[in-house]
Amino acid sequence: MRADRRDFLKGSLAASTLMAFGDGTIxxxxxxxxxxxxxxxxxxxxxxxxxLIGGNDGLNTVIPHGIDGYSKYRQALRISSAQVQTVTKxxxxxxxxxxxxxxxxxxxxxxxxxxxxPNPDRxxxxxxxxxxxxxxxxxxxxxGWLGRTLDARIVKPGEDAPGLHIGGGSLxxxxxxxxxxxxxxxxxxxxxxxxxxxxxxxAIRDVAKMDRPGDDPLLxxxxxxxxxxxxxxxRIEEMIKxxxxxxxxxxxRLAKRLELIAKVIKAGFGTRIYYTSLDGFDTHANxxxxxxxxxxxLSDSVSAFHRxxxxxxxxxxxxxxxxxxxxxxxxENASRGTDHGSAAPVFVMGPVAKPGLVGDxxxxxxxxxxDLKHHTDFRNVYASILDDWMGVPSRDILGPGFSPLPLFKxx
Amino acid sequence: MRALDPLQCWSRYEPDDSAPWNLARVxxxxxxxxxxxxxxxxxxxxxxxxxASLERLILGESTSSDGTTAAEFATLHNGLATxxxxxxxxxxxxxxxxxxxxxxxxxxxxxxxxxWHNHFATSITKVKNAVLMLRQNALFRTHALGDFxxxxxxxxxxxxxxxxxxxxxxxxxxxxxxxxxxxxxLFALGRGQYSExxxxxxARALTGxxxxxxxxxxxxxQHDDGVKTILGHTGPFTGDDLPKILLEQPSCGLFVVRKxxxxxxxxxxxxxxxxxxxxxxxxxxxxxxxKVPVQMMLGSRLFYDGSTLRKRVKSPVxxxxxxxxxxxVLRPTVSTDKLAQACExxxxxxxxxxxxAGWDGGTAWINTTAMLARTNTALGLIADTGRFSPEALAxxxxxxxxxxxxxxxxxxxxxxGFEPKLVERVEATALRTKDPKEVVTLILTAxxxxxx
Numbered sequence: 001m002r003a004d005r006r007d008f009l010k011g012s013l014a015a016s017t018l019m020a021f022g023d024g025t026i027x028x029x030x031x032x033x034x035x036x037x038x039x040x041x042x043x044x045x046x047x048x049x050x051x052l053i054g055g056n057d058g059l060n061t062v063i064p065h066g067i068d069g070y071s072k073y074r075q076a077l078r079i080s081s082a083q084v085q086t087v088t089k090x091x092x093x094x095x096x097x098x099x100x101x102x103x104x105x106x107x108x109x110x111x112x113x114x115x116x117x118p119n120p121d122r123x124x125x126x127x128x129x130x131x132x133x134x135x136x137x138x139x140x141x142x143x144g145w146l147g148r149t150l151d152a153r154i155v156k157p158g159e160d161a162p163g164l165h166i167g168g169g170s171l172x173x174x175x176x177x178x179x180x181x182x183x184x185x186x187x188x189x190x191x192x193x194x195x196x197x198x199x200x201x202x203a204i205r206d207v208a209k210m211d212r213p214g215d216d217p218l219l220x221x222x223x224x225x226x227x228x229x230x231x232x233x234x235r236i237e238e239m240i241k242x243x244x245x246x247x248x249x250x251x252x253r254l255a256k257r258l259e260l261i262a263k264v265i266k267a268g269f270g271t272r273i274y275y276t277s278l279d280g281f282d283t284h285a286n287x288x289x290x291x292x293x294x295x296x297x298l299s300d301s302v303s304a305f306h307r308x309x310x311x312x313x314x315x316x317x318x319x320x321x322x323x324x325x326x327x328x329x330x331x332e333n334a335s336r337g338t339d340h341g342s343a344a345p346v347f348v349m350g351p352v353a354k355p356g357l358v359g360d361x362x363x364x365x366x367x368x369x370x371d372l373k374h375h376t377d378f379r380n381v382y383a384s385i386l387d388d389w390m391g392v393p394s395r396d397i398l399g400p401g402f403s404p405l406p407l408f409k410x411x
Numbered sequence: 412m413r414a415l416d417p418l419q420c421w422s423r424y425e426p427d428d429s430a431p432w433n434l435a436r437v438x439x440x441x442x443x444x445x446x447x448x449x450x451x452x453x454x455x456x457x458x459x460x461x462x463a464s465l466e467r468l469i470l471g472e473s474t475s476s477d478g479t480t481a482a483e484f485a486t487l488h489n490g491l492a493t494x495x496x497x498x499x500x501x502x503x504x505x506x507x508x509x510x511x512x513x514x515x516x517x518x519x520x521x522x523x524x525x526x527w528h529n530h531f532a533t534s535i536t537k538v539k540n541a542v543l544m545l546r547q548n549a550l551f552r553t554h555a556l557g558d559f560x561x562x563x564x565x566x567x568x569x570x571x572x573x574x575x576x577x578x579x580x581x582x583x584x585x586x587x588x589x590x591x592x593x594x595x596x597l598f599a600l601g602r603g604q605y606s607e608x609x610x611x612x613x614a615r616a617l618t619g620x621x622x623x624x625x626x627x628x629x630x631x632x633q634h635d636d637g638v639k640t641i642l643g644h645t646g647p648f649t650g651d652d653l654p655k656i657l658l659e660q661p662s663c664g665l666f667v668v669r670k671x672x673x674x675x676x677x678x679x680x681x682x683x684x685x686x687x688x689x690x691x692x693x694x695x696x697x698x699x700x701x702k703v704p705v706q707m708m709l710g711s712r713l714f715y716d717g718s719t720l721r722k723r724v725k726s727p728v729x730x731x732x733x734x735x736x737x738x739x740v741l742r743p744t745v746s747t748d749k750l751a752q753a754c755e756x757x758x759x760x761x762x763x764x765x766x767x768a769g770w771d772g773g774t775a776w777i778n779t780t781a782m783l784a785r786t787n788t789a790l791g792l793i794a795d796t797g798r799f800s801p802e803a804l805a806x807x808x809x810x811x812x813x814x815x816x817x818x819x820x821x822x823x824x825x826x827x828g829f830e831p832k833l834v835e836r837v838e839a840t841a842l843r844t845k846d847p848k849e850v851v852t853l854i855l856t857a858x859x860x861x862x863x
Contacts, residue, residue: 186780207836
């Protein structure tokens with residue numbers, strides 16, 4: 001994986017992520033901020049992506065308890081019909097996913113079954129690259145599918161960052177752009193410059209801003225990130241200062257991240273794409289308890305987020321996508337866990353057109369070397385989001401051949 | 412330079428007019444092979460030349476920065492590690508290691524220990540046992556500049572690794588593929604050098620390997636003693652045969668050397684196999700003695716070529732440890748617990764890499780949060796007048812006047828890395844404010860200072 005990821009980094013260097021930025025050194029959206037809120041129409045639709053890292057066991061998430069085969073392959077890990085949150089007679093959500101079950105009842109949850117891509121790769125790193133770039137051919141790792149979506153529109157001066165990554169660690173490949181720096185933050189308290197006076201704040205900024213005739217691309221990249229950091233932190237500090245209501249969110253890492261996203265949305269930011277993640281799904285051993293907690297965290301966090309947005313009158317403009325790089329083997333292993341597999345369900349939440357199950361459960365009697373076969377390409381899911389939710393032609397982002405699923409009303 | 416014949420690239424560096432042995436190259440060596448160096452060390456090595464400087468990095472200095480001898484320092488720190496209980500917090504472990512990096516008489520050994528920690532990336536967030544993590548860390552340090560064959564063999568039996576990759580119960584009935592996959596993909600060969608079938612067969616060879624009460628154990632009854640075919644070799648293999656098979660693959664030496672290239676030469680450009688071949692061949696000829704490629708790279712013309720200088724992004728740990736060492740913030744040093752937190756905010760928690768692939772490194776170290784954290788850490792140090800006085804340090808090296816002080820800090824921290832306009836700006840600040848803190852602030856927060 002590292003070689004491929006490096007290829008991508010190198011590619012992005014060569015391909016202009018690091019190239020000089022036309023005339024200015026500050027990305028357009030950061031240049032000024034005063035009138036940003038009015039410029040970015042608050043009616044614009046918002047996408048929140050939650051990446052479930054490690055390969056989520058789809059079979060124990062959207063559980064085919066009433067389908068022959070489930071109990072044959074799952075013994076130590078089996079969850080019985082009596083325990084699940086009902087979706088249909090044969091299929092239910094994991095018992096801990098009551099929050100998402102309620103979203104389903106309210107017509108706010110689509111479960112797309114059997115999602116994957118041809119020739120599935122069982123390496124976490126490669127498969128994440130495929131999902132995040134929406135490219136299955138090797139070497140095409142310059143930008144993420146959302147990065148290309150951000151690049152599809154020229155950002156006007158004074159606009160807010162069009163995308164935000166909420167979380168620690170490096171920027172996800174999915175958000176890699178060619179043109180803008182996507183800010184990345186874990187919490188607001190740390191997202192500020194602690195210079196004790198204005199003079200030194202300005203001096204630090206000036207040094208980053210000064211033109212370097214040498215025009216080294218790596219240095220340019222560092223300069224732009226420094227400037228983006230100083231500007232976006234100032235802007236976020238300004239915007240968030242006003243909101244300090246008490247929190248109804250559970251004390252979970254994902255919930256805190258979604259709460260931060262909700263704050264930014266409610267503060268009137270023009271950002272339309274938010275990206276965050278929940279890690280830990282690589283459950284090779286003793287899966288039951290770990291997996292239960294993860295699904296509980298996902299469901300409780302999303303549910304609190306949706307409640308918050310509903311109260312604020314913002315729920316109708318927010319769709320949530322939750323995906324993982326692959327599902328797991330149909331048969332459990334001897335460590336009461338599951339190894340890397342392929343096809344799995346994907347969740348889309350929000351004002352969906354077709355709540356409930358989309359597509360059939362993959363067949364147990366037609367496995368590919370012990371793995372479920374996919375019938376829906378993940379890029380068809382992306383196409384629905386792009387065409388029918390974000391209003392960005394998916395062909396430009398994904399290439400031809402991926403028609404949208406009927407997840408949203410046509411834009 | 413890279414367009415040249417690979418043998419030329421790796422031939423021994425001899426200073427000449429195009430690549431003189433100057434302050435910039437001395438500092439470059441210490442940034443890449445260690446964690447930057449104090450002024451006195453830079454000056455000494457400038458006098459003594461590249462060979463003596465590299466040899467001292469390979470062998471280690473005789474005394475540490477806290478005045479103890481190298482042997483005392485090692486004993487003290489190895490002992491410190493054993494006093495911690497299994498429940499010790501990750502921050503404690505990080506702080507102890509950061510302290511060791513700041514004061515160590517053998518910076519290259521710590522750099523290489525960190526390299527193996529990143530290579531065999533294991534996280535305490537899942538292992539949840541400080542003692543196992545420290546044992547693994549000691550394993551990396553023991554072999555950091557030693558024998559890769561032993562290291563690859565031992566890591567397969569390392570309890571922290573086996574807990575991390577869910578391989579504590581490898582039962583005959585249903586082999587667990589996790590370790591088998593990662594050892595091929597990430598530890599020895601790289602993607603594309605094996606098939607799914609090789610993984611399944613290797614998992615069978617590993618059956619019978621257990622971790623019982625935090626110790627490695629082989630349970631013969633759980634071993635599948637049938638014949639397996641792994642990477643073209645067929646036999647009734649056990650887990651101990653697996654590293655032997657991997658080490659015989661031609662891609663193995665190349666894979667490790669490629670990662671060393673990223674550590675020492677560049678993590679931006681992707682070297683082709685032909686460029687790496689001379690180093691990989693030497694590595695294999697030396698029976699996987701790690702010192703051989705390390706010495707070859709750090710003493711090469713390519714390493715000292717102008718195109719190699721300042722083309723790596725410092726990792727958070729390099730950034731903070733280097734700052735402490737360059738500025739000699741030693742008595743007392745900054746609380747290394749605080750430094751550990753700072754590194755976390757910059758995106759690097761030691762003992763807690765984001766995945767089994769380690770940290771992405773390179774440009775992935777940089778995002779807006781990381782830049783704010785770096786700037787804030789530098790600002791925090793400069794505001795901490797009890798620990799660091801820019802005036803006193805400059806005075807110690809006879810830089811008293813504002814202009815000399817500016818020159819001193821530029822030479823110490825960025826050498827020729829600032830363009831003339833920037834140098835002017837720093838000198839003007841020194842003259843105008845008469846405040847050495849402002850000078851150091853401008854340098855430590857400059858984009859140039861993020862580069863190694």
